[in-house]
Amino acid sequence: MKKVIFFDIDGTLIDCTRGITQITKEVEKSIRKLQAEGNYIFIATGRPYAFISEELLKFGFDGFVFTNGAQVVVREELIYKQEIKKDVVETIINNFEKFNIEYILEGEKYSYMKSECEDLYAYYDSFHISRKYIKNEYNISDIDIDIYKMEMLCKSKEAEEYCLSLQGNEFDCNHNISSNIFEVYSSRETKASGIMRVLNHLNIPVENSYAFGDGINDIEMLESVGCGIAMGNASEKVKSHAKKVTCDVLDDGIAVGIEKFIN
Template sequence: MKKAAFFDVDGTIIDCTIGVMDMSDRVKKAIRDFQEKGNVAFVSSGRPYAFLNKELLNFGFDGFVLGNGAQVLINGDTRFFSGIDNNIVKEVVENCEKLNIDYCLQGEKYSYVKKEFKRILEYYKEYDISNDFLENNFELENINVFKIEMFPSDERGCEYCKSLDGEEFNCFKNYPGEVYEMYPKKNSKGIGLLKTIEFEDVKLENSYAFGDGRNDIEMIETAGHGIAMGNAVKELKEVADEYTDSISDDGVATYIEKNLL
């Protein structure tokens, strides 16, 4: 019976916080062996396409669930896209401009950030984010956005970002705590998983999700098998069905080798 596996990126298969930008050889082999049995493997990330490094893009995943479930990309084709209303994007951008907040508008293939936003560009550079899919010249009317990242310069800016967290949107500091991420609550990695297994004709009980962070909770709860990494946050471990080793001990490979091969 065909299975589908979904892998969060940061803290699950790579660890940018300590400069580990590629999967270990053991993890790569385990995922390839899983695929060779007729199964499918997907990255599931809060990142947009523009923030995926070459190692992930070139590995051979069957597709990507991006922007916390806002986009499902299968074999290079976008099969699902759920963006933010353009009027809301314009309003947030206007407020960011007034409050001296650097921002990045994230979309289907490209993400949009002005050249003068040095702080957020330097932040991205630290995490090995390429400029290949970053656009500097853009018109708000002509782009579709599913997530906005904001880098406030002072407490007033931080308070504005916090105010965006409410009934319609999530807005919180991402790990390790420099940039605020704003995205619609209607989007989640769980929704992205459901869309993907529908397209791939995989039963829910044959879906496996691996994660470590707060934005993995819906995915872990939705999957037939929700697996928390050993280094996962407490909130994720509380909702997980199963557990594996930490990323430093190749937790993804440990689980696949033991249970899926």
């Protein structure tokens, strides 16, 4: 029976902070072999569509789990979406502006960030994220857009406290302390929930599913698939939730993992 393999992006397929901005030849060769054998390959990421490079969009993946599971695409068909309620988004935005928080709203294809968010733009530039699908002129109260996730840059303790206050029954909130970037998204969705929707759609049993990841937001998917494979550069906490551990992304960890644990 066919297998389905899910790949995280940052720290797994690539690692921009350490100089790997594209899929290496060895990793591509291993993934192409999986495809040639008739298996499915997917991206499972916290990123929205707007943050996916042209290389990954054109690579030939069978689909994407975007924004930590809030959007699921199989063969270019959007099979699931769970947007944040528009009135909730508007309330949160008003508070972002009150606390001078730079923010981006992540939609189905486009993301929305005002041009004055210079520091946040610079942060995304450091990850080689194109501005092609980022719109800086918009009024959310006047246009019909669905928002699946928000990311924020806080410059004061008061702003940080507000962002952390969003954590609750409705939202999860992650904080990257080194960059002071916060993420807010639906607590109902995870990469794991998105993966289960893919497996149901393709009628593939869980035991025939695999996932590669390195981050805290990969833990649930590593636990949920048939074989979760942590990257060598993952933290010990993440590794403890995986069934297998492969090499560092710098050492073609995906290629090594495919050869050892899938083929």
